Amino acid sequence: MPSFDAVLEPDLVEVRNAVDQSAKEVGTRFDFKGTSARVELGDRGMEVTLYGDSDFQIGQVKDIVLAKLAKRGVDVRFVDAGAKVEKIGGDKVKQLLRIKSGIDSEHAKKIQSLVKHSKLKVQASIQGDSVRVAGAKRDDLQAAIALLRQEVADLPLAFTNFRE
Structure with missing residues (x-):
């Protein structure tokens, strides 16, 4: 029958490439110089952690990551951005994005x-x-x-x- x-099933290789490109762009952008803005990929490749100094900066970093994912052919509907922005000490914040699989x-x-x-x-x-x-x-x-x-x-x- x-x-x-x-x-x-997301293409995890393209997810990794998009996160690497995002981290590189965040590291070289002038408006992020001297801040704690960065992007990290989890150990299994199913979680992306965004770091920043404020909610606004987290939003900018998230926009960069989503744009890189879309450019690499990964559908942004794979990203679950349901986690809230949480404070991690001082004026630093982070947000966890999960990749649906x-x-x-x-x-x-x-x-x-x-x-x-x-x-x-x-x-x-x-x-x-x-x-x-x-x-x-x-x-x-x-x-x-x-x-x-x-x-x-x-x-x-x-x-x-x-x-x-």
Whole structure:
């Protein structure tokens, strides 16, 4: 039975390159000279930490990082900027940006119910951090891909493992 997997996988090499470019730009920009503005990548490559002297400066550094990610072809919807800016002593602040990888259970259930209620002759099943969609015809699977691209706009889904 033909099937495909809907996954959420960022290109971690490009994320690392974008963070390195951002760190280089922050280090050389004139308006950041003499400040604590910097960008660091976490050990697994799934967290980016922004440092600065104020909320405004954190916003500028975040804009640089997002621009570099977009320029390197990494969708900015992978970035979860939900963490608040926190004080780390004196007048210094930091913010943690998480890189989303894998579909969480809430979104997986949403995708599964979307496919179920779409009246297409396909079935969706949650497989860990991905959703497998299977159907009898290739055309139905392509219609399911189009439906998911249209309806799930908040996640940059990729469709892999297409099997006949």
